[in-house]
Amino acid sequence: MTQENVRQAAIIAISEAKALGGLVDYRTKDVREVYCEHVFNEAIQRERLPKMVFKSLQQTIKAGQEINPGIADAVALAMRDWAIEHGASHFTHWFQPMTGNTAEKHESFITPTPDGEVLAKFSGTDLVRGESDASSFPSGGLRATFEARGYTAWDPSSPAFILDNPNGATLVVPTMFVSWTGDALDKKTPLLRSMEALSTQAIRVLRLFGNTTSRRVFTTVGAEQEYFLIDRHFYLNRPDLVNTGRTLFGAKPPKGQELEDNYFGAIPERVLSFMAEVEYELLRLGVPVKTRHNEVAPGQYELAPTFETANLATDHQMLTMETLRKVAGHHGFACLLHEKPFEGVNGSGKHNNWSMTTDDGENLLEPGDTPHANAQFLILCAAALRGVYKYAGLLRLSVCGAGNDHRLGANEAPPAIISVFLGDQLTDVFQQLRSGGAKSSKSPDHLEIGVSMLPKLPRDAGDRNRTSPFAFTGNKFEFRAIGSSQSIAGANTVLNAIVAESLDYIATRLEAAVDADQDFNNAVQELLSEMVGEFEPILFDGDNYCLKWQKEAQRRGLPNLQTTVDCVPLATSPEAIELFGKYCVYSERELRSREEILLSNYARSIGIEAQTASTMAHTMILPAALRYQADVAAAVNNVKVAGLENPTQMDLLRELTEAASAFRKAAVALDQAVVEDIGGDALAQAKYQRDAVIPAMDELRLWGDKLELLVADDYWPLAPYREILFIR
Numbered sequence: 271m272t273q274e275n276v277r278q279a280a281i282i283a284i285s286e287a288k289a290l291g292g293l294v295d296y297r298t299k300d301v302r303e304v305y306c307e308h309v310f311n312e313a314i315q316r317e318r319l320p321k322m323v324f325k326s327l328q329q330t331i332k333a334g335q336e337i338n339p340g341i342a343d344a345v346a347l348a349m350r351d352w353a354i355e356h357g358a359s360h361f362t363h364w365f366q367p368m369t370g371n372t373a374e375k376h377e378s379f380i381t382p383t384p385d386g387e388v389l390a391k392f393s394g395t396d397l398v399r400g401e402s403d404a405s406s407f408p409s410g411g412l413r414a415t416f417e418a419r420g421y422t423a424w425d426p427s428s429p430a431f432i433l434d435n436p437n438g439a440t441l442v443v444p445t446m447f448v449s450w451t452g453d454a455l456d457k458k459t460p461l462l463r464s465m466e467a468l469s470t471q472a473i474r475v476l477r478l479f480g481n482t483t484s485r486r487v488f489t490t491v492g493a494e495q496e497y498f499l500i501d502r503h504f505y506l507n508r509p510d511l512v513n514t515g516r517t518l519f520g521a522k523p524p525k526g527q528e529l530e531d532n533y534f535g536a537i538p539e540r541v542l543s544f545m546a547e548v549e550y551e552l553l554r555l556g557v558p559v560k561t562r563h564n565e566v567a568p569g570q571y572e573l574a575p576t577f578e579t580a581n582l583a584t585d586h587q588m589l590t591m592e593t594l595r596k597v598a599g600h601h602g603f604a605c606l607l608h609e610k611p612f613e614g615v616n617g618s619g620k621h622n623n624w625s626m627t628t629d630d631g632e633n634l635l636e637p638g639d640t641p642h643a644n645a646q647f648l649i650l651c652a653a654a655l656r657g658v659y660k661y662a663g664l665l666r667l668s669v670c671g672a673g674n675d676h677r678l679g680a681n682e683a684p685p686a687i688i689s690v691f692l693g694d695q696l697t698d699v700f701q702q703l704r705s706g707g708a709k710s711s712k713s714p715d716h717l718e719i720g721v722s723m724l725p726k727l728p729r730d731a732g733d734r735n736r737t738s739p740f741a742f743t744g745n746k747f748e749f750r751a752i753g754s755s756q757s758i759a760g761a762n763t764v765l766n767a768i769v770a771e772s773l774d775y776i777a778t779r780l781e782a783a784v785d786a787d788q789d790f791n792n793a794v795q796e797l798l799s800e801m802v803g804e805f806e807p808i809l810f811d812g813d814n815y816c817l818k819w820q821k822e823a824q825r826r827g828l829p830n831l832q833t834t835v836d837c838v839p840l841a842t843s844p845e846a847i848e849l850f851g852k853y854c855v856y857s858e859r860e861l862r863s864r865e866e867i868l869l870s871n872y873a874r875s876i877g878i879e880a881q882t883a884s885t886m887a888h889t890m891i892l893p894a895a896l897r898y899q900a901d902v903a904a905a906v907n908n909v910k911v912a913g914l915e916n917p918t919q920m921d922l923l924r925e926l927t928e929a930a931s932a933f934r935k936a937a938v939a940l941d942q943a944v945v946e947d948i949g950g951d952a953l954a955q956a957k958y959q960r961d962a963v964i965p966a967m968d969e970l971r972l973w974g975d976k977l978e979l980l981v982a983d984d985y986w987p988l989a990p991y992r993e994i995l996f997i998r
């Protein structure tokens with residue numbers, strides 16, 4: 271088949287594709303029955319466990335305690351029976367290694383006995399702890415080969431669930447993943463530690479405000495997921511998408527997102543049936559998916575859940591990404607989670623809505639109805655702002671990666687400079703606090719803690735600043751810098767840790783004031799005033815894209831870390847070691863390992879992109895260009911032989927020849943850049959990729975995209991943007 275036919279066949283197939291229905295029909299099945307159908311949740315536990323066991327398990331979950339070993343067998347037994355009734359033949363511990371994906375190793379329930387029978391075995395020990403050969407997961411030097419084994423440990427705060435496969439199902443037990451030396455080899459363990467740290471410090475603050483009932487504070491997270499959905503024919507036609515997740519070539523299409531006609535537009539039926547199946551799968555797994563809509567770029571969509579505790583939200587977010595990828599295939603689509611699959615249209619991110627909630631249900635970032643409640647709100651809000659100000663670099667670090675570099679620091683929302691949008695009212699409140707801190711200043715427009723009421727803060731979408739990386743949205747903060755393919759664990763771990771540090775600072779100051787018999791409201795007022803003075807530079811309500819802000823941010827001393835290579839060294843900075851060590855979130859060894867992994871992942875992904883680009887250049891694009899060049903040359907010659915002048919055709923031939931030569935030169939230069947052995951440590955290697963390999967790829971793409979607009983379409987082997995983005 272010629273290339274022409276491959277692409278044409280794809281388009282014909284797509285034109286005949288039908289929306290798939292059938293997995294579920296809510297006209298015959300109540301949507302409420304679907305939710306949590308596959309989760310061993312509290313209701314099922316109550317139904318299936320002996321009363322004492324149920325109580326003890328709930329205690330473990332709600333108080334974040336260790337599991338009582340005495341109940342593990344009973345829990346496992348109930349879980350096994352429930353799972354087998356739902357078609358499970360296997361169980362697996364499910365964990366989140368530092369690859370950024372999830373990992374699982376299935377084990378059959380079936381155990382043969384010596385007398386030829388079989389038992390379905392799943393003991394308390396099987397549930398609570400698993401051994402795993404960790405040697406093939408990245409450890410960043412944490413694990414020498416002689417101690418290659420790691421183990422997985424049950425996380426009872428995230429309920430077990432059932433994953434269907436074509437022949438049955440698997441019981442999935444969410445776990446942590448640690449080395450024998452106790453180092454975290456995963457993303458869940460540090461997240462749980464950070465939640466614990468924040469809870470401890472937040473409770474200290476709440477006690478000062480007279481709260482005697484709350485026992486824990488949870489961080490709550492709702493993560494909105496953006497993604498592209500393209501037809502699988504086009505996906506398979508593009509080695510760059512298949513190998514790197516993004517297009518390495520592709521000229522700007524005649525129509526991109528200029529008309530702004532896609533956002534919230536009607537969802538095509540084929541896409542809608544994909545979404546319905548994704549939601550069905552997720553609802554059964556207890557993921558509370560809530561909203562779906564078209565995003566800004568053509569072919570781009572978004573899905574958002576209702577918020578949950580950070581740990582559960584993180585597990586569910588991983589399941590969401592996996593489900594999107596898997597279900598896309600059922601519908602003849604490919605789901606692209608890369609941060610920047612297409613040049614020239616918006617990339618994809620993940621908006622991380624974050625707040626703190628007590629175990630008795632109070633959202634601590636909800637402005638209150640009384641002056642007292644407002645004082646508490648302002649202190650907690652200030653804790654977050656101080657954390658973001660003090661550790662802006664670490665927040666930027668928490669979202670770094672080769673893919674996300676195309677958004678942050680490039681010409682796209684949000685920028686690499688971390689700042690906070692508060693909105694007019696709240697900004698005004700903090701400004702009043704700053705100037706009215708001293709007790710003496712009693713001018714009428716000064717807010718007095720314990721006496722004045724806050725103005726009503728708006729919570730409507732119109733008031734929002736879409737360009738800000740960190741925005742207060744009425745009763746939560748929205749951190750918008752996470753990449754669409756990234757786990758949200760890292761960012762939330764950092765967020766929790768930096769806010770825990772501020773809460774510790776606040777509690778220590780206010781406890782001292784109380785001990786010294788100071789008036790509490792005055793002490794709060796003074797502290798707030800002082801804190802606003804400290805974190806003021808982080809507040810910015812203007813346009814985050816403009817050059818003026820970059821200059822202004824520099825004047826304010828805010829970090830502007832453009833690339834992954836710029837931020838990774840912060841992982842082992844003295845301030846990071848001190849902060850994460852103090853709150854037992856990451857040890858220094860764990861930080862070093864993560865630094866190592868981030869750098870080598872970065873270098874490897876750029877390396878894979880470079881090799882893919884080179885292969886495509888030499889074996890697909892250049893041959894097409896040369897074939898067409900030969901045709902044009904023959905045509906020019908033929909016309910000449912016929913005795914006619916043809917200067918414009920000569921121009922075309924010249925232009926084509928120049929572009930093809932420049933393209934080949936750029937491909938050879940890229941090849942040289944790729945093979946060069948520069949030696950040095952991980953940082954040096956990553957820097958080299960950024961400073962030598964990426965520019966070489968950019969140069970190659972420039973000429974490749976030029977050729978795409980010159981070469982006859984029926985010679986062009988790659989599906990162009992105008993087809994990938996618009997035909998479905």
Ligand code: ADP
Nearest residue numbers: 490491492493574575576577623624625633746
């Ligand atoms: P909007 O439409 O204003 O962006 P939504 O209410 O739809 O706001 O919320 C967007 C996301 O924020 C959802 O995932 C939602 O569950 C989440 N969210 C709402 N309240 C909180 C909270 N207290 N903590 C964490 N996330 C929250």
Ligand code: MG
Nearest residue numbers: 494621623748
């Ligand atoms: Mg949002």
